[in-house]
Amino acid sequence: MTEWAAPVDDVGLVPFGRGFERGLDARSLCTRGVQLETLAGLGLPVGAGLTIPVPNVPGFTSPDRAKAAMNLLETISGRQISSTTDTGGLVLLRLSASAPVEAAGLPPDLVCLGLKRSVIPDGLGARARTSLGAAWWKAASFIAEHALGVPGDELGMLDIDHPDPVERIEPFKRLCEEHGSAPFPTKRSQQVAAGAQAMIERWNSPRAARARRKQNLPADLPLALHLETVIVTEHDDEGHGYATSRNAETGAFEPNGRFRHGFRLSGERQLEGHPLDALPGGVEMLTGVLAELEGRLGSVVTVDFEFGPDGLALVGLEEQRRPSARVATSLAVDLVIRGINDEQRAVASTDPVHVVELLHPQPRLSGDEVALVSGLGASPGAAVGRIALDSETAVEMAERGDPVILVMSETTPGDLPGMMAAAGILTANGGSASHAAVVARGMGRPAICGASGLRMDTQARTLAAGTHVLSEGDVISIDGASGVAYVGELTIARPSPSPSLTTLLSWADDGRRLGVRANADNAVDATAAVDNGAEGIGLCRTEHMFLGDRLPFVRAVLLSHDGDAEERALAELARAQREDFRELLAAIGDRPVTVRLLDAPMHEFLPTSADELDDEHQARMLEHLHEENPMLGVRGVRLALMHEGLYPAQVEGLFQAWVDVVSADEGRPQLEVMVPLVSIPDELVMTLRLIRRVNQEVSSRTGMLIPFSIGTMVETPRAALMADRLAQWAEFLSFGTNDLTQLTYGFSRDDVERRMLGTYLEKGLLTASPFAELDPDGVGALIETAVARGRSVRPDIKLGICGEHGGDPSSIALCERLGLDYVSASPSRIPVARLAAAHARTGRSPAEAVS
Amino acid sequence: MGEVALTDEQQAALVSLVVRGMARGQATQAQQELADAGLILVKGPVLMPTPAGTELVGSLLRLPDDAPERERIMATFHRFLPVNRQLRDLCTAWQVRPDGSANDHSDENYDADIRDRLDDIDDAVGPLLKRFAEDIPSMGAYRPRLTEALANLDEGDDAWLASPLIDSYHTVWMHLHQELLLTIGMSRKEDEELEERLVAGGGA
Structure with a gap:
């Protein structure tokens, strides 16, 4: 216990708000004591009570000490325990416990101690008597079980057999005499002392020990106790409630909460009750309190309060440790606006990964969609599918390959097969704790529950809502976050950043050095990337442009034995590429675009069956082209040097598209042509010659100079080590960290992730997947070498990474340390990358910013 | 039939x-x-x-309407439903944090608190199962199944609290609830309405 012992020998009993001045801190006052110190320190009214600090808790199991505490409490509160107030309330005691740090497994509050001879007085109204009976039973049975050793099951049976707590009192006393180590105490001070004893026993029980273990807290973490008055009442002007500073939906500062009449039955916050605007005396004071606390503590806060004829008293304070991303970003921005925090600290306090939450896919609403019905958003996410009205139909429809939305009045365990088969679930009854909601969340399926406007006709196989009548098999869309279902198929997409996130991101942009670009292969992705703040495209893959209806042309190039046919196929490819690039370049405007020439392994383009072949020559070619290891075979620049028409056809399309876009005044994109899989510098030199030739041809044909820069991917260890030689020709290097990781470790990603990674992580051989977090030691060292060698030849060479690592905060931090110029991430990760780049620059993580 | x-x-x-x-x-x-x-x-x-x-x-x-034990079973069932609500709320809290975001189980304090509260629910359902089993012997089988789910949960696999795909605590609880409903012949809708009334303190 020494670690937690208070620095003072005898600190006695500490009235709420008087601990700091006595030199006490969280180690002896514990969390609840500190909360009340904080509130009282701000000059706010706090309830009447006192803390029994950690060193004095063991002694508090003596009735004499308990009596002394009760006397002191009577002095502080000005009320006699067990007396009746002017409004007819009964003054009793609440004993609660807290630990030096926030901890689960604490004993429950014991409310309504101090009842004389355990008799519920006749003078109270019926409502107060019922509440008092329930509270007394909770406290008395807890004391009986933990201080007197009465078996819990016996107490449970007594509870079942005597539903009325008042009728339970006498058999309870007999039970204690029969099974307990002592009769249930009759004197009030003995009850309080026994309550303290029970709390200590429970805190030392295996159950509480398990809770501490689960939180990695010390096994000997001590307790402080807190003794307060509680007034058992049913007067309309008396009650209790809680108020939270922010709207959980929007994140805006908007005090909200609930209150109830009567007294607090337990330490747990009761979430139901009247909204705060109906609070007697209004919410102005609470609003002021919450604003003050947010400013002082820098976090979203919730206060617990009691109100009565004497006004409002604060009895609890909670700082929200993990506000939702929406709330956290709003708070961060507001604190800057109020002048309490500065912009870069606000950026540092925002967790980049957390921001992803704000960008979860949801239906893209245009305003034209038809809402079918609304209910409770019970499991987040969005889904589109055909209506199935029972589990069996859902299974059948899903087996046919149709996405299904299971629509039912409510679900039972029997509907599990259908729920598993469905893409989403919609029920007419039930709330967020209904079977459908719990199971849907358990399976990660979007769900709306309690859409009470739904009427199902299981005979006609139709459903009706308002004026809509739909049949089983019709398509609907559901949004499990907003709780709205729509008729027909909606596009599911990621939302744009909220106003406060936009503000935070602009501050992040001010604080970062690393550029942030996007990986985008088409106009839609490019537009999304620009909307999310990308400064350009760091990786435009061209592989998909060779699939679909272009596949025959590629095959003609690869398999052809006829020069003319190959020529025609290449011309077709160039024409098709021009269209592809045209839209993409228009979307990106004046920004830079790095276009990576074809990098896919050859087998992706080859026929898999003989049926797809034109003639015997092709069959022989196909056999000839078979590769044992396509990822390390004739791929990237190697393929292009074997088929020298391929890259020229691609850049022909690209340069033509640039001319089209510039001529149409749709922007002036900065073209960067990137050659993949180079490991021999001359591969780059030869390719560069081909590209330059085409550039000149298109220029002279169109009469426009087409500026472009040339660069290469660094995907092989050899390329990294030869960076100085590459830099003689390359104006930029982009690290393809996926391949570079594979080739540095000698890992085949798919195989390793499927079969080995889990075991390696478990054994501690790896602390993270090197494909998710860039390896700083091996791959990082190669990049570091390449950076130094590249810059030694060409000091202004542009250096970046593309691939999934570009959106991972720890990898971005490594890129900052390595001195790269930019990262390129998928469009949806751009906000994450912008924040992470700012964090990487300042070297500050969210956790450090808070402390 | x-x-x-x-x-x-x-x-x-x-x-x-x-x-x-x-x-x-x-x-x-x-x-x-x-x-x-x-x-x-x-x-x-x-x-x-x-x-x-x-x-x-x-x-x-299904028990006949005039079965002598029906009244006793119903009385116990009335005590069961508020505990049932606590379990459902607890499973919700396990999956969804109070602000509506998914519980990603990275907050040890939050998860430990939920696990701790599950003991209160388990303590409360024990005597109820004993009472039920006096009239419906098959109910006796649920005690060990719940205990097993708890043991598995405490071994460290979180799925044993609420996963619908295994005999988690929630799954076993749903089974026992379903068997009770079939025994007393109550629809799920009636059951939910009754639970709502009992929790709101309105009695049956």
Whole structure:
């Protein structure tokens, strides 16, 4: 216990708000004591009570000490325990416990101690008597079980057999005499002392020990106790409630909460009750309190309060440790606006990964969609599918390959097969704790529950809502976050950043050095990337442009034995590429675009069956082209040097598209042509010659100079080590960290992730997947070498990474340390990358910013 | 359904399947016989009761309205429903944090608190199961199943709290609740309404 012992020998009993001045801190006052110190320190009214600090808790199991505490409490509160107030309330005691740090497994509050001879007085109204009976039973049975050793099951049976707590009192006393180590105490001070004893026993029980273990807290973490008055009442002007500073939906500062009449039955916050605007005396004071606390503590806060004829008293304070991303970003921005925090600290306090939450896919609403019905958003996410009205139909429809939305009045365990088969679930009854909601969340399926406007006709196989009548098999869309279902198929997409996130991101942009670009292969992705703040495209893959209806042309190039046919196929490819690039370049405007020439392994383009072949020559070619290891075979620049028409056809399309876009005044994109899989510098030199030739041809044909820069991917260890030689020709290097990781470790990603990674992580051989977090030691060292060698030849060479690592905060931090110029991430990760780049620059993580 | 005569083994298998809703894996012999009798549907690796099977189990389990033990069972059931609500709320809290975001289980304090509160619920349901079992012997089987789920949970696999795909605490609880409803002959809608009234403090 020494670690937690208070620095003072005898600190006695500490009235709420008087601990700091006595030199006490969280180690002896514990969390609840500190909360009340904080509130009282701000000059706010706090309830009447006192803390029994950690060193004095063991002694508090003596009735004499308990009596002394009760006397002191009577002095502080000005009320006699067990007396009746002017409004007819009964003054009793609440004993609660807290630990030096926030901890689960604490004993429950014991409310309504101090009842004389355990008799519920006749003078109270019926409502107060019922509440008092329930509270007394909770406290008395807890004391009986933990201080007197009465078996819990016996107490449970007594509870079942005597539903009325008042009728339970006498058999309870007999039970204690029969099974307990002592009769249930009759004197009030003995009850309080026994309550303290029970709390200590429970805190030392295996159950509480398990809770501490689960939180990695010390096994000997001590307790402080807190003794307060509680007034058992049913007067309309008396009650209790809680108020939270922010709207959980929007994140805006908007005090909200609930209150109830009567007294607090337990330490747990009761979430139901009247909204705060109906609070007697209004919410102005609470609003002021919450604003003050947010400013002082820098976090979203919730206060617990009691109100009565004497006004409002604060009895609890909670700082929200993990506000939702929406709330956290709003708070961060507001604190800057109020002048309490500065912009870069606000950026540092925002967790980049957390921001992803704000960008979860949801239906893209245009305003034209038809809402079918609304209910409770019970499991987040969005889904589109055909209506199935029972589990069996859902299974059948899903087996046919149709996405299904299971629509039912409510679900039972029997509907599990259908729920598993469905893409989403919609029920007419039930709330967020209904079977459908719990199971849907358990399976990660979007769900709306309690859409009470739904009427199902299981005979006609139709459903009706308002004026809509739909049949089983019709398509609907559901949004499990907003709780709205729509008729027909909606596009599911990621939302744009909220106003406060936009503000935070602009501050992040001010604080970062690393550029942030996007990986985008088409106009839609490019537009999304620009909307999310990308400064350009760091990786435009061209592989998909060779699939679909272009596949025959590629095959003609690869398999052809006829020069003319190959020529025609290449011309077709160039024409098709021009269209592809045209839209993409228009979307990106004046920004830079790095276009990576074809990098896919050859087998992706080859026929898999003989049926797809034109003639015997092709069959022989196909056999000839078979590769044992396509990822390390004739791929990237190697393929292009074997088929020298391929890259020229691609850049022909690209340069033509640039001319089209510039001529149409749709922007002036900065073209960067990137050659993949180079490991021999001359591969780059030869390719560069081909590209330059085409550039000149298109220029002279169109009469426009087409500026472009040339660069290469660094995907092989050899390329990294030869960076100085590459830099003689390359104006930029982009690290393809996926391949570079594979080739540095000698890992085949798919195989390793499927079969080995889990075991390696478990054994501690790896602390993270090197494909998710860039390896700083091996791959990082190669990049570091390449950076130094590249810059030694060409000091202004542009250096970046593309691939999934570009959106991972720890990898971005490594890129900052390595001195790269930019990262390129998928469009949806751009906000994450912008924040992470700012964090990487300042070297500050969210956790450090808070402390 | 009076014509269908089942062996004890078949009846136990059918009741179990109806209470569970479905089963996975190779059909046992009893299950195959039930499938042949049209009471079970075998779909690949999934077994489900047919409507006829569900109806038969309903009639097998349902207590007559004038059964002498009905009143006692209903009284205990009234005590069960508020605990049932606590369990459902706890499972919700396990999956969704109070602000509506998914619980990603990275907050040890939050998860430890939920696990701790589960003990209160488990303590409360123990005596109720004992009482039920005095009149419905099969209810006695749920105590060890719940205890097993708790033990698995404490081994460190979080799925044992609320995963619908295994015999988690929530799954076993749903089974026991379903068996109770079939026994007293109450629809889920009536059950939810009654629970709502009891929780709101309105009595039955």
